[in-house]
Amino acid sequence: MSAPIAPPFHRHLLALVYDTFLVVPIIMASTALIMALYVQIFPVDTSEEVVALPSGLVQSTAVLSVAIFYFIFWRRGGQTLGMQAWKVKLVNSAGLPVSNTQILTRLVAALAAYGAFGLGIAWRFVDPDNCYLHDRLSGTRLTTVPKAK
DSSP, X not given: OOOOOOOOHHHHHHHHHHHHHHHHHHHHHHHHHHHHHXXXXXXXXXXXXXXXXXXXXXXXXXXXXXXXXXXXXXXXXSOOHHHHHTTEEEEETTSSOOOHHHHHHHHHHHHHHHHTTTHHHHGGGTSTTOOOHHHHHHTEEEEEOOOOO
């Protein structure tokens, strides 16, 4: 069996852009749900025109929404809709479906990789297998899905 082929960087980037169009409405809906719950639980001064959620709550809601989105899609078949469109798939280092532990590790490591000025992303350009740092830490990798014949 041949080694899996890593997708070109631009295909992975385009898959991320595609997924962003799906994730943003999910973040908006989950934040609206949190806002509805928040005003029911905590008394709100009705003389104020604007009710603002604590920023930490909004950020936590956004991160959790994105994590749940990716967890569900990666667990279900290793691909988000953007990854399906751009023929990219997440597998473990043996080329098999990823485990829950690998997904959770990859999500936490990716948060750090993106948050550290993109250094975990830049790792791909020095890695011999074109893996990101969060892939190395989680035992996963992105592969190119061959075209159907």
